[in-house]
């Protein structure tokens with residue numbers, strides 16, 4: 347069943363993905379999804395078998411009189427069976443988990459795109475790089491601010507390598523639809539992973555590591571487009587256009603040039619007023635924000 351992803355997806359569809367958020371939008375996510383559905387099916391098979399045994403015993407060996415049944419101490423074949431079977435089940439689950447995990451963590455020698463993820467309190471910068479490692483150069487960049495959600499445009503069907511670094515504390519890069527997150531560390535550590543997107547669309551991204559006061563506001567948006575449109579976007583950025591102008595250049599005009607899956611939050615970052623509802627420090631900027 348693991349080999350036939352389609353039937354697993356059909357099965358998952360029928361039963362609401364058995365608690366998973368969905369099939370995901372990357373090749374790696376699909377493999378994790380298949381592992382999850384197959385594991386649930388295995389668990390259900392074991393479950394129904396055990397429930398069947400329980401009910402069979404309840405009925406077959408129900409009390410029929412005052413005479414005590416045979417008081418057998420143990421049954422060697424049964425003891426062996428219910429020791430070996432769970433070990434086998436765990437071994438099979440472990441085997442497929444290791445296979446999928448290795449696949450998800452796999453780094454290719456020549457990724458098609460390299461994106462440096464720079465996290466900081468409390469926003470994101472995404473640098474499109476001309477190679478791998480800290481020595482490579484940034485050819486284009488997008489960054490979020492208090493007013494604008496950072497947008498990360500990426501192509502479908504290409505191997506995209508992420509290299510993560512933080513300017514201050516530990517953050518975590520997470521797009522729920524990728525079914526994957528990875529911590530972003532400060533210092534010399536560059537956490538790396540790769541994905542291949544296979545579904546165009548716009549998806550919200552979040553920080554998944556409590557990093558401070560405005561952690562919950564640390565959102566970004568992943569925009570997955572065709573490779574042709576991605577090339578146009580990158581070209582526009584390299585020509586010095588803003589992210590919103592470059593978005594317009596690939597057809598996302600007007601409001602669509604900005605994030606559509608999330609919005610900037612009012613962080614009320616005025617001096618001395620950050621946690622006092624309405625009691626805002628004096629000053630024109632503070633007054634303008636009060637009550638919003």
Ligand SMILES: [Cu+2]
Pocket residue numbers: 465516517518553554555556557561564
């Ligand atoms: Cu964070």
